[in-house]
Amino acid sequence: MSLLKEALDAGKFGVTAEMAPPKGCDFTEQMEAAELLRGKVHGVNVTDMQSACLKATGLGLCIKLKQAGVEPILQMTGRDRNRMALMGDALSAAAFGIDTMLALTGDHPVCAGGDCKDAKPVYDLDSVGILRMLSKMEETGRDCGGNPLSGNVVDKETGEITDKSATPKFYKGASVTPVYEPIFLQINKLRQKVEAGAEYIQTQGIFDLDSFKRFMDEVNKAGIKTHIMAGIIPLKAAGMAKFMNANVPGIDVPQHMIDRLAAAAAEGKEKGIKGLPAKVGMEMAAEMIAKIKDEKLCDGVHIMAIGAEKNVPKILDMAGIAI
């Protein structure tokens, strides 16, 4: 059973990390990070060509992680694959024991960060559609065309499936953007995702706990029952925070955090110490994680270290989190 499901269902504080496959075929760096993450997190999201930048496909790295004893979370977007390709990958994933996935719409090839802008976007299914398709497969034992999956037992006379135990079952997740105007649209879509089968939700990176609390109030007011994991992005520098504020939708780093990073940079320059802002960024991430857990603001955290996955165990240590 999905390690993340087991943890969240048991009321434990869920912890997930995230990594991207390489733009190439050497997975060494990812596997080194995986070594450090083993036993420290309930799952590692493998991104699906995030920001529409070409990478090795996520399923490949998921298989490698699984073989290395780290629980992968297969991110699936509808940008590059139609429903057949998505379901096919889900079946292949299941064959390797990968049982946790996250459905996303996917960044458009021509969005600001995209690096293969001539690629044809697919979007046969959006995030809700992907979740519905997999839920329906699990419920019926049939593929996206209504045909029985192999291994399921079909009554030859009626065509009914009498035993659908060969159908894979996924712990399905989705994302949400808490900083969003009008919030009604995000809450409504969150409801649709949960109704479509999402059992856990990872949020876009949050930086202001007060606004996150307001978002959680909206979720509760709407009566949406799911496990919510707050997205944590450890900041590396004031410039990174400013860039994200200007360019990444749904990101809102407060000025006091930017000031703290800038002060760290100035101090580092004065004393000749390298990497002080990144250290401060890790401290701020750890402080948020500890507060989220202590104040029971939500069910867990999803740490997006954006290339600095090796720092995740340190951040968890600093936050006093052990799974």
Added chain:
Amino acid sequence: MIITQKKPIEEVLALVEGAKTVALVGCNSCATACQTGGQPQIDELTKILEDAGKKVVATTICDYCCMNLGVKTKMKAINAANPDCVICMSCGDGVQCVAKNAGDKPVYPSNNTMYLGEAVKFGVWEESCRFCGDCVLGKTGGICPITQCAKSLMNGPCGGQKNGKCEVNPENPCAWIEIYKRLEATGEVEKITQVRESKGYGNFAYPRTISLRGKK
């Protein structure tokens, strides 16, 4: 209407490279409105071709280059002039219809066919419909999510908007925020909460034919 844009003239000249005599067929419908296939554009292209050493031996303007019967009649004079080739200055549909009626003469397009659009004001056309074959406008406040959302999302917005603008083209508003505002204004906001099934594409294998005669 079908929105067309002129091809770069070098591309058109390359198409007719081997021809000494050319005939031009304009279109009195969408391409005239788009200023890509009306009389002024025929005159303009005639001059360019003649400057390039070609002889324009016949020109005509069909009412609609996409209507076979009218095109058939107009093409009689063009074929009688026996040009080395024909340039059709309409949309891709018109080019194909003209080509069917051009006997053994090659027919070349002078335009690129862009989209089905609305003339929002003189000289400005916005894309408005992507021919999805299963209109959802009744549920989306008269704003098309298939066209106005860069990802054609059926179930509300992605997380990619910033200040109400689309991540794909920040000049465009987020379609789903517009749909929400419109449904609020018309007192139908509950429609946004309704389940919308993902579109199926099984009935849209092209090329398609619709016939009121029961057969093609």
